[in-house]
Amino acid sequence: MYFENIDLDKLILRCYPDPVLRQPARPLTPDEISKNLIHLSERMIELMVKSAGIGLAAPQIGLPIRLIVVSVTGKIDDAFALINPELSNFQGVSEMEEGCLSVPGVHGKVKRSQVCQAKGLDLDGNELVIEAADLSATVLQHETDHLNATLFIDRLSTLGRFAARKGIKALENDYASQKRI
Numbered sequence: 001m002y003f004e005n006i007d008l009d010k011l012i013l014r015c016y017p018d019p020v021l022r023q024p025a026r027p028l029t030p031d032e033i034s035k036n037l038i039h040l041s042e043r044m045i046e047l048m049v050k051s052a053g054i055g056l057a058a059p060q061i062g063l064p065i066r067l068i069v070v071s072v073t074g075k076i077d078d079a080f081a082l083i084n085p086e087l088s089n090f091q092g093v094s095e096m097e098e099g100c101l102s103v104p105g106v107h108g109k110v111k112r113s114q115v116c117q118a119k120g121l122d123l124d125g126n127e128l129v130i131e132a133a134d135l136s137a138t139v140l141q142h143e144t145d146h147l148n149a150t151l152f153i154d155r156l157s158t159l160g161r162f163a164a165r166k167g168i169k170a171l172e173n174d175y176a177s178q179k180r181i
């Protein structure tokens with residue numbers, strides 16, 4: 001398990017266009033799930049809440065594994081982790097203004113299913129089924145997209161993408177200048 005010995009304090013938010021965000025995440029094995037995902041999830045929740053986010057996927061901290069944390073209220077008490085999430089039972093359409101901790105400064109409207117069901121495992125390895133609607137459904141779809149290497153900016157309309165182009169370009173320039181240092 002390659003993330004077993006990771007120093008959790010060193011895990012930081014990765015921002016677009018970091019290549020890890022474009023790497024499809026792999027499922028966690030039963031052996032990995034039975035071990036110490038609790039500390040990793042706690043660290044993810046801490047980073048999410050501190051950054052005023054309502055969801056975070058493991059690739060956003062550099063780990064291409066299928067683990068997400070969500071708190072639609074943004075509070076630690078409401079946060080939960082979902083391992084190997086699978087979405088189904090999509091219904092309806094909703095369009096919400098989205099942002100992403102990995103794409104700071106960029107926002108835009110994204111059309112998603114209004115309702116969905118998320119199935120996965122909790123930190124004890126028990127099956128967790130969530131019937132989600134509206135904001136919860138949007139967050140679960142946004143975070144699951146991260147596991148499939150998709151960002152919300154990929155889902156913007158042509159007009160939305162045009163409006164976001166300066167912010168996206170600024171992030172690309174920031175990343176390129178960090179790389180040079």
Ligand SMILES: [Zn+2]
Nearest residue numbers: 099100101102
């Ligand atoms: Zn995101």
